[in-house]
Amino acid sequence: MDTASDLVVDAEPPRYRCTACGNLTRFEVTVSRRTRSFHHYTVGGELSIEDTVVLDEEYESVVCRWCGTAASVVQIPSVPLDGETLGAESGV
Numbered sequence: 852m853d854t855a856s857d858l859v860v861d862a863e864p865p866r867y868r869c870t871a872c873g874n875l876t877r878f879e880v881t882v883s884r885r886t887r888s889f890h891h892y893t894v895g896g897e898l899s900i901e902d903t904v905v906l907d908e909e910y911e912s913v914v915c916r917w918c919g920t921a922a923s924v925v926q927i928p929s930v931p932l933d934g935e936t937l938g939a940e941s942g943v
């Protein structure tokens with residue numbers, strides 16, 4: 852039971868598109884997620900959470916932020932983040 856878990860922690864979340872308004876960027880996503888992780892406390896009680904493993908994950912609803920409905924939202928294949936480096940280092 853101590854072998855390496857075959858569950859990947861950093862799986863890419865899916866991407867979505869609203870076919871009604873063309874929205875690609877604003878969704879309200881409701882997810883049920885069951886995880887196991889290593890909670891590492893300092894003596895002072897400060898917690899750091901490490902080695903989080905997603906045991907189960909269920910996307911309950913994905914609602915278009917603009918239309919307010921999930922009726923027109925479709926899942927699209929996630930693409931490599933080649934041209935999307937903007938925002939990565941937008942330090943304020």
Ligand SMILES: [Zn+2]
Pocket residue numbers: 869870871872873874915916917918919923
């Ligand atoms: Zn929409």
